[in-house]
Amino acid sequence: MTKPQTFLALNWKMNKTPSESVQWAEDLLGQLGDLNIKLAIMAPSVSLAGLSGVLGDSQVGLGAQDISQHDSGAYTGEVSAAMLKDLGVKYAVIGHSERREYHFESDAVVAAKAAQAIKNGIVPIVCVGEKLSEREAGEQVSYTLNQLRGSLAGVSIQSADDLVIAYEPVWAIGTGKTATAQDAEDMCAEIRGVLKELYPAFAKQIVVQYGGSVKPDNIQEICGKPNVNGALVGGASLQVAGVTGMVDALK
Template sequence: MRNLLALNWKMNKTPSEARSWAAELGERYEEGNAELAVMAPFVTISTLAANLPAGVGLGAQDVSAHESGAYTGETSAAMLADVGVQYVVVGHSERRDYHGETDNVVAAKAKLVQANGLLPIVCVGEKLDVREKGQQVAYTLAQLHGSLEGVGSDVVIAYEPVWAIGTGKTATADDAEELAVAIRSALEERYGKKSSEIRVLYGGSVKPDNIASICAKPNINGALVGGASLKVADVLGMNDALKDA
């Protein structure tokens, strides 16, 4: 299964900066090592759709839980599909923490994403206090179960230990694999044979110097990358590191 690097820009880059980033990537990128996809702010999506090099996917960082209607400030899955989006991140820890998104909301968003022919990247993962109590597996699987209620198997799962996001701390490859194994078992129970086609990503301070060891684990199929996604040099470094993964 080909590794996916889902590049989550978060609230960074204006449309003009995105255009420059895409141009630089286009000059230097060689397709083949990993699949790249940029998870962009809404206002940069159209710019990237017109400027990303061939073979690089396009994603959004969030979506409305409603199909359409009087929801000021919201963006629907149908709108995202119409501008060329392929992936949509749902349930990122920052959405859960800062906007109070529950597992039910995440599942509702994922279902609408799928209904519009897009692929949801469903995020799950524990905070530091949960890990310190040794409850990371039970907590993450409960979150996974709730976030996939009614959701089909056309999905990507991103395990993101919250304590490792933007902190400079990184779960070890063994830490990540422990949760990936548990997630895979839960996916197999839910989806049967179709679960073998689901990619499980790791997210949390991923960089060129640690991505190879993480993705070398048999149950991890790429990464949800934050800070290291903002510089083309770092993206290319991660792509190169996965040549033999």
């Protein structure tokens, strides 16, 4: 299997003010050479307009951390896909474990958001992954694959570039604990098996990322596995040096 191009999505979560975001992006662009990977910043919605002005047509794409499942209307606080598209947003993180846990997002809501993104030309990065309790019970595969199927129910794609899947074991997010590279490979291979069922024409080239305490010193081993095509990076994405370190490690 020819691997898809490696894709690093930098998930800032609720960090950086709009002005800090602009300065950070300017610093990063000043230090990046030519990239042999895809790279995108997933920023808070208040920072997207400023970042769009800085990133423009650069090598670094712009992404949102969430998206509404609705076109428009009386949904106070929501941000629609059309609004994001107008800002130049190319990607949206959907169904992150923190959204599922703190905002009670179901698989059905995640699927609706993914479909809304695709309809508007935004690539959804659909997140799935088990908690520690499921892994300790040996149920991590069945749990994650059921979550994946539910999160893609009714979601149609026209090419492999329309969709990204991020496997994030919840127990490894922000804890300093990292699944081994083989753990990541095993689950990403299982995920690709489901993608072959759902999207047989595109499954081999759909990007499947790993997320969970990814850093410059472990990213090469993780992304070197056949079914791991990049990473959704949290804490290590907040410092320019962390990002350039990961980019350099993948050269």
